[in-house]
Amino acid sequence: MSMVTPLGHGSPRDSFLPRCAEVSVRVERNDPVNEEYRLMVLRAPDAVLNCSPGQFFQLLCPVAGGDTPFLRRPMSIYGYDRAAGLLQFLYKVTGAGTRGLATLREGDMLNVLGPLGQGFSMPNEWRRLMLVARGVGLATLAPLAKEAQRLGRSLTAICSARSPELAMSVELFRDCGAEVIVVTDTDGSSAPEALRILIEDRIARDGVDAFYTCGSSRLLRLLQDIGARHGIPGEIAMEQQMACGLGMCQACVRSFREGDTIRHRRVCREGPVFPIAEALA
Amino acid sequence: MTDLSTRIGELRLANPIMPASGTFTEDLADVFDLSILGAHVLKTFTAEPRTGNPTPRVCDLASGMMNSIGIPSKGLDHFLTRALPFWARYDVPLVVSISANSSDEFARLAEAVTVPGIAVIEANISCPNVEADGRAFAVHADSTERVVRGLRSATDLPLWVKLSPNTGEPVEVARAAESAGADALVVANTVLGLAIDVSTRKPRLGNVMGGVSGPAIKPIALRMAYQAARSTSIPVIGCGGIATLEDMLEYLIAGCAAVQVGTATFQSPTTMQRLLAELEAWMMANGIRSIAEIIGTLQEAGDGVLSVDVM
């Protein structure tokens, strides 16, 4: 048995470069955007702003009003601005953690860990992009619109919601030069059959090189089917319960198709963005 | 000079802080330099590949969490050819945690991982034993004795045996592990629990029951670590609910020679880095020059007032 010489702590090797960081940041604002969602803007250091669209953070939600969230909560990056030092999240209040988030006021501090996971890709041959999303998924896909604009790609955003007032990020998508189509449950235009007609129509008229979507298994199945039929690739951002968010605990696995076999992958590490064709609804 | 090093049998660790099995992978290197740790303890693996339990695999508790990850394993070959080479870049003792369904399988796996690059074998005997109706080895002294004896004869590497709090005979189990040849005890694993979502009336975990960890279990694991340290003469490594300097000091004072940190890393991935800095600062502030000055220094109970015999 070798005797190991004690290493002096606090002297990281020169080569060491953290990829993400745990930092306490100041809340700049945290306001409702509609009856279900809130927008949180944080003043963040450069160390956590080397983000890409589709990545996420793990937020240490405050203990408040009888709620005692313990594990961090994963949230997609809704917006990031390295020059201005700002980081944004768009979230829906659903339980203990997000209720705690909603209690934060300007000037409060929040501990965040990130950026985490693999974001969306946008290879050169993907010129005409179509994103289809619903609910919180729109938060995840929002930063893609900026990236598409920056890279000079055309973008059609189909925003699905229960009712027109709940359709989020429409302005943001328009400001990025995207064509926005709002579909709703109220008028039936968000039903899979209606969406299929809408999407097929776009493919026939303008062509679509790639899809981006999020969360919903209904949308995933629809896009897998349309994608397979027309040979259109795409990516989906997925969700799963998490503990560590870094890849250590294996809490967040989902099943994926790899050729003839089904394999587990970690949503926090290999994902949260995966090829649409490999995801299992 | 403050000396943070500690001895676990023949092995000297640079400091008493290491991760708990199942809560640590190379992915933590995204956050801090893993070379500062006292040891690297890897996730338990089995000889054959396994997929682990259904999701949801974790749930939130008020003061901790519960998991039913199970032991997803890529198997022995993957471990030896893919995982092991990665850790060679660190000059930190590597502790591999193994598990198996029977004493024989356990011994065979221990033999197979007795290879250069591995400093310690940690036996996770909290897993179900197929020879005992699926009861965990670590529940009884006799099953503990049998499996540890098999392990002892299969390897000459230091053997750490990780005990379970889900036993009614913790002292007997600890002694059985010692007499069967364990070099150290890791105390303890998770506490078996259950959580129910009352709106759906479903268990919160895909596997129904799971293991509770985090601050919620600290008093239980600390009590067991104390019992193990008092009733055996091999080093005890404390584990369960450690998140703060005070938690860590409690384990050392109770008799532990080192500690493992698990769930706290999920809440704050920099926990071990912070604990190390805080331990050193605390020792300097209190004029303590070595870890040995802390280990097993629990004082007699009582408030100093003489008690009056009322019976």
Ligand SMILES: Cc1cc2nc3c(=O)[nH]c(=O)nc-3n(C[C@H](O)[C@H](O)[C@H](O)COP(=O)(O)OP(=O)(O)OC[C@H]3O[C@@H](n4cnc5c(N)ncnc54)[C@H](O)[C@@H]3O)c2cc1C
């Ligand atoms: C990669 C990723 C990105 C996400 N991005 C957003 C976002 O931008 N905006 C947003 O509003 N929500 C997002 N979510 C969902 C968000 O994490 C959950 O709504 C949140 O964790 C709920 O926590 P809670 O305590 O309020 O609710 P509870 O229901 O009380 O949560 C209980 C437990 O379940 C977990 N949980 C509940 N719902 C989900 C879910 N859908 N996915 C993963 N874990 C869940 C919680 O983290 C917590 O551990 C994202 C999830 C993932 C995995």
Ligand SMILES: Cc1cc2nc3c(=O)[nH]c(=O)nc-3n(C[C@H](O)[C@H](O)[C@H](O)COP(=O)(O)O)c2cc1C
């Ligand atoms: C997600 C998770 C996975 C774990 N996996 C293992 C494992 O594979 N082997 C093992 O011996 N212990 C495992 N444990 C138990 C921990 O190593 C530790 O004993 C326990 O969590 C108590 O310590 P803590 O409160 O600091 O987490 C796991 C714990 C958690 C939370």
Ligand code: FES
């Ligand atoms: S959340 Fe721990 S591995 Fe993904």
